[in-house]
Amino acid sequence: MPVEHYENFPVASLLIPRDLRPAVEALYAFARSADDIADEGGAQDAERLSGLAHYQAQLDAIERGKVPEGELFLRLAAVVKRHALPVALLHDLLDAFAQDVVKKRYADFTELQDYCRRSANPVGRLMLRIFGCASAGNDARSDAICTSLQLINFWQDVAVDLDKGRIYLPEEDRRRFGVTEEALFTRHCDEAFRALMRFEIGRTRAMMLEGAALAPSLPGRFGWEIRLVVQGGLRILEKIEAAGFDALNQRPQLVRSDWPLLALRAARMKR
Incomplete structure (x- = not known):
C-alpha cells in the first residue's frame, strides 16, 4: 500500500467486498487517468488543461443525466447513479489536477x-x-x-x-x-x-x-x-x-x- 498520489485508492483489495470493487475501480480509473493527464509525459500545459477540460465536460454530461463519451465515463456514470455520488466531488478532483499544472x-x-x-x-x-x-x-x-x-x-x-x-x-x-x-x-x-x-x-x-x-x-x-x-x-x-x-x-x-x-x-x- 504505497502512500502515493491516488495509489491510496484500495483498488482490488481483498478487503473490498467483491460487489463494490467495480465502483472503486471505476473511480480509480477516472482519478488516475486524469492525474496522468496533469502530471505525466511531456505534454505542454495547454494540452494538459485541454485534456482536463474534456473530463470536466463529461462530468457535466453525467450531472445532466446525458450519456457521456467513452467507456471510462460510461462506467463512472453508472457508479454515480447507483451510489448517488455528488458529481461536485469529482469536479473538485479535476480542479486540483488543473491547479497542479499551473501552480x-x-x-x-x-x-x-x-x-x-x-x-x-x-x-x-x-x-x-x-x-x-x-x-x-x-x-x-x-x-x-x-x-x-x-x-x-x-x-x-x-x-x-x-x-x-x-x-x-x-x-x-x-x-x-x-x-x-x-x-x-x-x-x-x-x-x-x-x-x-x-x-x-x-x-x-x-x-x-x-x-x-x-x-x-x-x-x-x-x-x-x-x-x-x-x-x-x-x-x-x-x-x-x-x-x-x-x-x-x-x-x-x-x-x-x-x-x-x-x-x-x-x-x-x-x-
Missing part, C-alpha cells in the same frame, strides 16, 4: 490545505458514500485522514516534486526555518531543513491521529482497509524521521516487511 508554489499552510480539500478529501468522501457510511462526523474524520495522506505524499516526494519544479513546503514555513528555494534545489539536507521537516511531520501526524478514530468505527472490511491506510501513512512518517528527515536525498517506501507491523497496529486501533 508550483504555496504561500502558507492554509493555501496547501485548500488544495488538499480538492485533491484528496473527495476520495474519502466518495468511498464513504459507496460503503453507505457517510455522515457529517465521518466526513470530517475522513477529511483529516485524506489531507494528511496527501501531505505525507508531499513530504515523501520532496525531491520528486523538485524535479518537476514544484515545492509544496509552504513558503511561510520555509521562511520561518530559514530554508530557501536555492537550498532545496541543491539537495543539501542541513539542520534548517531537518527542523522544517520535523515541524511538517509533527503537524501531519497530529492531523492523521485526529481522523484515525474513523477507522475502527467503520464496519467490516472497509474499517480494516482504512485502519491499514492510516497505519501505512504513519509508518511513512516514521521512516522519514528514521532517515534523519532527509527527504531531499531519500524516498522512504513501505516494503513487504512492514506489513506484519501494520497489521498489528491496525488490530490495536480503538475508537
Whole structure:
C-alpha cells in the first residue's frame, strides 16, 4: 500500500467486498487517468488543461443525466447513479489536477490545505458514500485522514516534486526555518531543513491521529482497509524521521516487511 498520489485508492483489495470493487475501480480509473493527464509525459500545459477540460465536460454530461463519451465515463456514470455520488466531488478532483499544472508554489499552510480539500478529501468522501457510511462526523474524520495522506505524499516526494519544479513546503514555513528555494534545489539536507521537516511531520501526524478514530468505527472490511491506510501513512512518517528527515536525498517506501507491523497496529486501533 504505497502512500502515493491516488495509489491510496484500495483498488482490488481483498478487503473490498467483491460487489463494490467495480465502483472503486471505476473511480480509480477516472482519478488516475486524469492525474496522468496533469502530471505525466511531456505534454505542454495547454494540452494538459485541454485534456482536463474534456473530463470536466463529461462530468457535466453525467450531472445532466446525458450519456457521456467513452467507456471510462460510461462506467463512472453508472457508479454515480447507483451510489448517488455528488458529481461536485469529482469536479473538485479535476480542479486540483488543473491547479497542479499551473501552480508550483504555496504561500502558507492554509493555501496547501485548500488544495488538499480538492485533491484528496473527495476520495474519502466518495468511498464513504459507496460503503453507505457517510455522515457529517465521518466526513470530517475522513477529511483529516485524506489531507494528511496527501501531505505525507508531499513530504515523501520532496525531491520528486523538485524535479518537476514544484515545492509544496509552504513558503511561510520555509521562511520561518530559514530554508530557501536555492537550498532545496541543491539537495543539501542541513539542520534548517531537518527542523522544517520535523515541524511538517509533527503537524501531519497530529492531523492523521485526529481522523484515525474513523477507522475502527467503520464496519467490516472497509474499517480494516482504512485502519491499514492510516497505519501505512504513519509508518511513512516514521521512516522519514528514521532517515534523519532527509527527504531531499531519500524516498522512504513501505516494503513487504512492514506489513506484519501494520497489521498489528491496525488490530490495536480503538475508537
